[in-house]
Amino acid sequence: MPAAEVAEPISTAAMKLRTLSKTHVRPRKPVGRRECQLITFDLPYVAFFYNQKLLLYKAASATGDAGFDDAVRRLTEGLEIALEEFHQLAGKLGKDEDGVFKVEYDDEMAGVEVLAAAADDVEVADLVVEEGGSKLKELVPYNGILNVEGLHRPLLAVQITRLRDGIVLGCAFNHAVLDGSSTWHFMSSWAEICRGAQSISVPPFLDRTKARNTRVQLNLSPPGDSTSSNGSDADPPLREKIFKFSESAVDKIKTLLNANPSDGAKPFSTFQSLSTHLWLAVTRARRLKPEDVTVFTVFADCRKRVDPPMPEAYFGNLIQAIFTGTAAGLLAANPPEFSAGLIQKAIEAHDAKAIDARNTEWESNPKIFQFKDAGVNCVAVGSSPRFKVYEVDFGWGGPESVRSGGNNRFDGMVYLYQGKSGGRSIDVEISLEAEAMGRLEKDKEFLMDG
Known part of the structure; x- marks a missing residue:
């Protein structure tokens, strides 16, 4: 198994x-x-x-x-x-x-x-x-x-x-x-x-x-077609799949990545380790050319990053997309620590000063993005295994499964959920172009098979 x-x-x-x-x-x-x-x-x-x-x-x-x-x-x-x-x-x-x-x-x-x-x-x-x-x-x-x-x-x-x-x-x-x-x-x-x-x-x-008190005017109205499509007919067909990583698999991924620490380097977190595992595997599955750029994107919670920090119970959006990218050939030619270092550096650099600068720049020239503007050849991670989704009990026990709907899906979108088995297990819900998904399903390195 x-x-x-x-x-x-x-x-x-x-x-x-x-x-x-x-x-x-x-x-x-x-x-x-x-x-x-x-x-x-x-x-x-x-x-x-x-x-x-x-x-x-x-x-x-x-x-x-x-x-x-x-x-x-x-x-x-x-x-x-x-x-x-x-x-x-x-x-x-x-x-x-x-x-x-x-x-x-x-x-x-x-x-x-x-x-x-x-x-x-x-x-x-x-x-x-x-x-x-x-x-x-x-x-x-x-x-x-x-x-x-x-x-x-x-x-x-x-x-x-x-x-x-x-x-x-x-x-x-x-x-x-x-x-x-x-x-x-x-x-x-x-x-x-x-x-x-x-x-x-x-x-x-x-x-x-x-959290932010700047007034921004947007000239937007509802579209004439009230059932807009998530994608166009020209987009390649996507497949969606859940890969369930057990607690032992998650721990193994993290342990292997931290086996050869550089002097003075911070250990890679569980999120950074699993994200590296995903980014490398999806890049392999896409069979990108060495010179092709690939982008890793995470929608990060900024409640504790802004100044002053906001309470966990803050209601609204308090997330920002954090981007890092490199050539696919560099990912393949370097040990996994290289990819993990890119992710770790981007996440750690996104402090209150960087958040404020991003907001100020956007407010000076507001741009409305589409859901799939997460970067070229991207792996974009949303949701979080920190959310206690299997504890949402309305009186008849916790759920058997928690899933995302079809909205806001694109090639490379990933949702991370707490695994039903608990502990540090994580469910990885991925949307990928169909041929790449077929290769990912057979990737023993990704599946931690043996």
Whole structure:
């Protein structure tokens, strides 16, 4: 058995999905009218797509008509309470008189869109090994919807789908409003309420202007086509796959990389070690020419990097993309420590001064990027194994699997998740051009096979 297990897909034939109900959920108690300016950390994501997450639960008690109705009621009532603190998710995007984007909320707004559906011919086990084809796409809302459409759409949409032996919770979050840390803070808080807590243990910190208070005008409007595509017909076909690295495999990768330390060099972290492992393997799989440039990109949490530091409970986007690149031939010709050193140096250099300089430069000439502008021949890492995704328990146990939806995927996009087995295990969800993925699946060095 290879140290990195490869989940094999089943047929992606379209499932029989029935819509049962559709409603909108607001905070249970009146919140009043609130507004919150979007800041420089938020605005680059306006032209990305809604960020999608799927949580698969095996819960026989939540299936069948009565059990599922109870589950939907529990989730809906818990959401009403959670939104009292996270009321921004029940609002809409707006613009002030100067054209500055903001989140607007008042008690008369529609709230969070919640759809209940049934796919009674599908089991949780079928979806756990699904690569990411048509079945998963049907289980999460707002496919191909841009964040700028939050001007007239809810900022959070939820789809609760009954399976034969469980539930899928599909969520689409407007990425201009929050990042991964805030997403999982909200999800864990919602689950906490559903398990019986009377209030959220860690309320969100909602004042974004404490992190940056520069007003930036953007001249953007929702596109005419409300179902924009994630890619064009000319793009090569992508495949998505999860590679499961056990705790022992992760430790081995880190140990091997740190076996020959240079004088005065800092040890490479688990993240830096696994990132190096991925960058080298994907570069091999792409069969790049020696002179081809390849870029490693990480969307780094800046809560503790900014000055003054922001609390972990800061709600919004407080991430920035960190880039480093080199020629593919240099990666191949040098030991792995060379690649790891590039990554480590780029991450360590991204301090408060560098963050401020990046923001100031962008504010002087705002550019709206597309989701796939992460660099040429890139490996771009999002999400984090630090997020306790398998502890999101709504009252019927933790999820069997946690996945990203199809939005914001491109050749080289990687999502890292905590492994279900716990400890230091990590699930690596990769999107790659199909031929490169085929070679990666057979790369014994990458799989840690022997």
